[in-house]
Amino acid sequence: MSGCAYNWIVEEEVIDPGDPDAPEVSFSSEIVPIFSSKCVSCHSTGNQAPDLTPENAYSSLNTSRYINTSDPASSLIYTKPSPTGSHVKYSEAEAALVLTWITQGAQNN
Template identity: 65%
Template sequence: MKTLKIIISTIALALVFGGCAYNFIVPEPTVNPDDPNAAEVSFSAEIVPIFASKCTGCHTTGKQLPDLTSDNAFSSLNSSRYVNKSTPASSLIYTKATGNHSATFTSAEAAKVLLWINQGAKNN
């Protein structure tokens, strides 16, 4: 009887503490780059961190152009070489990192970068 109680309480405890332990992986929401009503993308708060996490190992001051470090990213990209405001999807900063490159954007990051260019590639 005692053994049974121990078994039952062990199972009950396991259910209480272990039963509901899910690890939710919340997918990154993907913006629609063509949505004219989309919230404004912030270059400093949303784009620069993408560069910092996957690009600045190479694209840093004094190394590979464009310099994508937080202090220099905007001025480096503020040129028709990297940003094509009339045809945003052909911007080099977008095509490079969505093509066959050392590091690439996730689809959510790519959508955000494209939306930023569609919104005028502002230094915001």
């Protein structure tokens, strides 16, 4: 007899935000999809600030209120939806990606 094994749980790859050799995180292809899937139901044009729709997310976030490149781990866009926060939560991999993006200078790339 033979059997089939199915692995339905796909582990997320968690990037190390402190790794200086980490690949560059793309705002448009890696960060915006996180916002689109988790945030835009409340954070859209005309609703709760910041506006995290794909066309407005970067300009809405590009202030010291949401992003602190001097102390990335204190950035509100990272801490508010953190895996341990009380808001809509990032997964561990999503949180690491957002923190890495901020650590790399929070570029509009």
